[in-house]
Amino acid sequence: MLLLLEQIVNGVQFGMMLFLMAAGLTLAVGIMNLINLAHGTLYMIGAFLAVTYLGLFDSYLVAVFLAIFSTAIVGMLIEMLVLRPLYTRDHLDQVLCTFGLILFMNEFVRFAWGARPLRLDIPEAIDFSLRFLDIQYPAYRLLVILVSLAVAAGLYVLISKTRIGMLIRAGASDRMMIIGLGVNIKFLYSLIFALGAALAALAGILAAPIFAVQVGMGDHILILTLVVIVIGGIGSIRGALVAAMLVGLIDTLGRVMLPSGFGNIVIYLLMAVILFWRPQGLFPAHG
Amino acid sequence: MKIKRILLGLAVGLSVNAANAQDVRVGLVTTLSGPLAALGEHVRDGFMLGVEQAGGKLGGLDTKIIIEDDQLRPDIARQVGDKLLERDKIDVLTGVVFSNVAMALAKPADDHNVIFLSPNAGPAPLAGKRCSPRFFATAWQNDQPHEAMGQHLQQEGVKKVYLLAPNYNAGKEALAGFKRAFKGEIVGETYAAMNQLDFAAEISEIRAAKPDALYVFLSGGMGINFVKQYAQAGLNTAVPLYSAFTIDSITLPAIGDAAVGSYQSNLWNADLPYPANSEFVQKFRSKYGYEPSNFAAQSYDTARLLDSALKKTGDAKDKEALAKAIRAAEFDSVRGPFKFNNNQFPIGNFYLLKVVKEADGTLRQVTEKTIVTEAKDAYHTECDMASAK
Numbered sequence: 165m166l167l168l169l170e171q172i173v174n175g176v177q178f179g180m181m182l183f184l185m186a187a188g189l190t191l192a193v194g195i196m197n198l199i200n201l202a203h204g205t206l207y208m209i210g211a212f213l214a215v216t217y218l219g220l221f222d223s224y225l226v227a228v229f230l231a232i233f234s235t236a237i238v239g240m241l242i243e244m245l246v247l248r249p250l251y252t253r254d255h256l257d258q259v260l261c262t263f264g265l266i267l268f269m270n271e272f273v274r275f276a277w278g279a280r281p282l283r284l285d286i287p288e289a290i291d292f293s294l295r296f297l298d299i300q301y302p303a304y305r306l307l308v309i310l311v312s313l314a315v316a317a318g319l320y321v322l323i324s325k326t327r328i329g330m331l332i333r334a335g336a337s338d339r340m341m342i343i344g345l346g347v348n349i350k351f352l353y354s355l356i357f358a359l360g361a362a363l364a365a366l367a368g369i370l371a372a373p374i375f376a377v378q379v380g381m382g383d384h385i386l387i388l389t390l391v392v393i394v395i396g397g398i399g400s401i402r403g404a405l406v407a408a409m410l411v412g413l414i415d416t417l418g419r420v421m422l423p424s425g426f427g428n429i430v431i432y433l434l435m436a437v438i439l440f441w442r443p444q445g446l447f448p449a450h451g
Numbered sequence: 452m453k454i455k456r457i458l459l460g461l462a463v464g465l466s467v468n469a470a471n472a473q474d475v476r477v478g479l480v481t482t483l484s485g486p487l488a489a490l491g492e493h494v495r496d497g498f499m500l501g502v503e504q505a506g507g508k509l510g511g512l513d514t515k516i517i518i519e520d521d522q523l524r525p526d527i528a529r530q531v532g533d534k535l536l537e538r539d540k541i542d543v544l545t546g547v548v549f550s551n552v553a554m555a556l557a558k559p560a561d562d563h564n565v566i567f568l569s570p571n572a573g574p575a576p577l578a579g580k581r582c583s584p585r586f587f588a589t590a591w592q593n594d595q596p597h598e599a600m601g602q603h604l605q606q607e608g609v610k611k612v613y614l615l616a617p618n619y620n621a622g623k624e625a626l627a628g629f630k631r632a633f634k635g636e637i638v639g640e641t642y643a644a645m646n647q648l649d650f651a652a653e654i655s656e657i658r659a660a661k662p663d664a665l666y667v668f669l670s671g672g673m674g675i676n677f678v679k680q681y682a683q684a685g686l687n688t689a690v691p692l693y694s695a696f697t698i699d700s701i702t703l704p705a706i707g708d709a710a711v712g713s714y715q716s717n718l719w720n721a722d723l724p725y726p727a728n729s730e731f732v733q734k735f736r737s738k739y740g741y742e743p744s745n746f747a748a749q750s751y752d753t754a755r756l757l758d759s760a761l762k763k764t765g766d767a768k769d770k771e772a773l774a775k776a777i778r779a780a781e782f783d784s785v786r787g788p789f790k791f792n793n794n795q796f797p798i799g800n801f802y803l804l805k806v807v808k809e810a811d812g813t814l815r816q817v818t819e820k821t822i823v824t825e826a827k828d829a830y831h832t833e834c835d836m837a838s839a840k
Contacts, residue, residue, distance in 0.1 A: 167659050174651035181649070271484060279488035280741075281675055281705035286683065293685050300658075302683040305651075374683070375648050376675035376705060380486035384646045384672075416652045419643075428618065428644040 170299045171420055172413065177305045179412020180312035181371060185385055186392040186404040187319055188363030194399015195336040196353055198247060199258040202265040203364055203389065204382025210235045210365025211372040211381065212273055215282045224287045232365045239361020243354050251353075266383065274379045281378035284369075308370050315363065319401050332356060336399065388415075391431055395438050397445030406446060410434070474513035475767035477757070478535035478565075479546035480528055480556065483520040487671050489701045490548045490746050491520070494570055496739050497747030498545065500731070501754025503738075509754065510761020517541065525555035532556045536563045542767040543568060545753055548746065550574040550593060550621065561585055564770050566777065568757060570750040573796060575624065579833030582794040584774050589756060590749040591718055592796050592828030593621060594628030596695035597668060599801035600716040601632030603822045604664055604693065611638045613662035613690070615653060617673060618642035625668040625695070631829060638662045643673070650677045654684045666693045674698065675705050682709030698806060700742040703814050710814065715804045719745040719786045720818045723802070727755075727783035748785045755782045792827055794834035800824050 185207060192200045213234050217227035246265065250258050285291075286304045293300045323329040334342045335352055343349050368382070375381065392411050396403030411431050418430035438446065479498060482491035495518060508514050517539050521528035528547075535541045536559055544560045545568040547553045553572035560567045561583050569577075573588040573595075604612060614629065614637060616622035622642060630637065639660045641653055657665055669677050674697035681687055692713040700721070703710055721732050721743065731751055735743040743751075760776035767773060780790050784799070792798050801823050804816040 167655060170655045171652055174649075174655060178649045178651065274484070274488060279492055280701060281489070281672065283705045283707050285707055293683075300685050302685075304683065371648075374676070374680055376672035376679075378486050378672050378675070378705070379488070381672065384648060416649075419652050420656060 166298055170301075171416055173299075173301065175413035175416035176409060177309055177412070178416055179409040180309045181367065182385075182388055182392050182412055183312050183405050183408035184315060184363060184367035184370065185389040186396065186408050187315060187401055188360035188367070189389055190393040190396065190399055190401065190404045191356055191360045191363075193393060195332055195356055196251070197336075198251065199255050199262065200247070200360075201259060201262040201386065202242070202269065203360065204384075204386035205266050205269040206235055206239055206361045206364035206382070207368035207371075207385065208273060208379070208382040209238055209269070210368035211284065211377045212277055212282065213365070214369045214372060215284050215377060216277075218284065228366075228369055231369055232362050235365035235368075236358040236362040239364075240354050240358040242361075243357035247357070248350070248353075270379050270383075277379075279379065281376050284372035284377055286373040304373065308374075311366075311370060315366070316401070316405050323401060328355075388431075391435050393445075395435055395445055397447040400445070400447040403445055403447030473766070474515060475509055475543065475761060476515045476517065476539060476541045477509070477543045477545060478532075478539060478541035479516055479518045480521050480531055480535070480544065480552070481518070481546035482523045482548050482552075483518075484522050487523060487548075490571075490744075491546075493701065493744050493747040494546055494548055494750040497735070497743065497750030498570070498754045500735055500738060500747075501751045501758065504734075504755065505758040509758045510763075510765065510767075512761055512765075512767060518546070521547070521549075521552050523549055523552065525551050528552040528555045529559070532559055536560065536565060541565060542770075542773075543757060545570055545757075546750070547572050553577070557581070557583070557586060566770060566773055568753050568777070570753040571746055573828070575830050578794050578796050578828050579830035582834035582836055583839055584795070584836060585770065586795060587774075587777055587791070588796045589753045590745075590797070591799075592830060594624055594631070595826060595828055596716045596718070596801065597625045597628035597666075598632045598829070599822045599826065600666060600693055600695055600714075601629040603714075603716065603803055604666070605633050605635065606822075609635060609663050611636045611662045611664075613637075613639040613641075613657050613660055613665045614667075615641050615643065615657075615665065615677075616668040617645050617647070617670075619645055622668060628829070629666060643669070645673075647673060648676055650680050651684075653677075654681055654686060657690065658684070658686055662690055664693055665690050668694065668696055670696045671702070675702050678702075678706045678713070679709045687712065698816075699746075700744040700816070701746075703806065703816070707814070708808065710806045711808050713806050714819070715806075715816065716801055716822060717745050717804055717816075718799055718801055719748045720802055720804050720816055722816075722818050723785070723787060725783070725785065725787050728785040728787075731785045752782075752784050752786065752789075755784075756780060758782070788825065792831045793836055794828075794831040795836070796828050796831065798825050798827050801826050 189203045192198050210231050214227050214231035217230045290303050292303050294303050392407045396407030415431050419427035481494045519531035543566045547569050548571045550572040553569050567586045569588045571590050573592040578592045614626050616626050695716045698710050698715050759782035763776040764772045778791050787800050790798050800821050803819045803822050805819050807817050
């Protein structure tokens, strides 16, 4: 019973990790109508930059802040230089181009940082385990859950309560109309993309002490992230949150309860079933 | 125009032929891009250091090394392999790290009468039924480090072991190899998804199963993920971690203190007390400025082995003579005793390594003991070299 409880916490925590990735991606895909496979690349860049900045400044807070900020800038540059001409093209072109970006950036990172995997340790202040009944749980993983919840709340407020959020929603619903009203849609899109990049970087940095910091680290998590946003309904932050929890829980429990090796396919079965019942995902975004 | 082209072709063809008489052409196909590119870099650097040791001339012959990236994809390996075999007319093929790549290249290399020296991959078919007089594994058969660790835990009298490996062919073979030598109780056997990120669920299961030891085979990023998470969960002090192909000088800096106190089985370590090894380690560090791994050591050995054979034959074109000279294995291996079995896979030692933290904070693998001397792989009895052509 306790083991099951522990596994549920594991699932929630993994789901939260996925949510951080999915939130940024669902913004780009849902609101900008852009298939961005290079989201995992930004996740990788965030982690690599954090390691470098930590080496330079020896402070986690500074390193995290700078890494998120720099990744947002990188994201903005990618959006302006590479992706902007793709908005009017069909999705296949976007897939091809952003897939090319993955290959290019992977080799670029290998060129710049080397092929050997890097390391980001858990900050000492939070490097301990909490005990509850008979369960021992790393405090860092609980921190990940808290940060993800804060991001979810922050995004909710940003999208539905602020003026910029209103513009973003309006841009998603009717691009032409919002241009007609004199809003600089190009800048708005760059901003959304930068926000998505910042979220990817945050996810990469939070994941770095738990996962390997290496070339291609974004590719594996990207697949799960795509599953999450498809299940949740593309463009919906709420959907991403629910779907991420669902995927995290089902993946974790499936691995434990089903015969070895079989558990890994459960989330894909889940996706197939949900798409059969609700092709738009669980929470289709408005518009 | 056309005539010019034909003449040019002739000239190139002739120059190739002219060079053929006293040179050796080596094709080095290895993994130089993607997440596991570090392995290929070690293999390349190790081999090139071995060539440098021979004064840039393997066996005193003019030496041409052609390096190609297989991208860890058998189809790409096949393409670059065809190019090396058809156009570059290589005499020797080496560099291959992964078994799926080795399997894709073994047949075409054999068909072209090219000597294939595999510095890492040692797939079971090539050790057994499909052994060939032109294929040599210069490191190991894939199962051997797992079998060695099974043997060690058996020797130690460990009762209950939990096993964890990725869910693909090599993962299953690895654990089968372990179980060949370990006869105690297996309290859990889990196959994780390939490239799995989060192991929290598996770690909770391991904690609940209360084994005396945990044995894992998780290469590359998977291993880094797992070992870090295992220590973060505080389990590394309760259940000792044993592994192969998981913790080495490539992954250790990325894992950090989480690996301290864990054990690995390997055919080589930087501190092995053989003169050839001390020389290799020292030269490697000063030339490349990073710590060699067993992959670099194996590839260095491969170059030294080839050098010793070419010295005897003085010619790389008579493949039968070259293979015979390689089979004799008269060189000083960095791993200690080294000779070839009937299937042309090595008979050598396996060592138990332990990760320690030095006073200055650096992490290092130290050799604890020799687990097994003159280890032979399990498949050599299936190889009938006499009837293989």
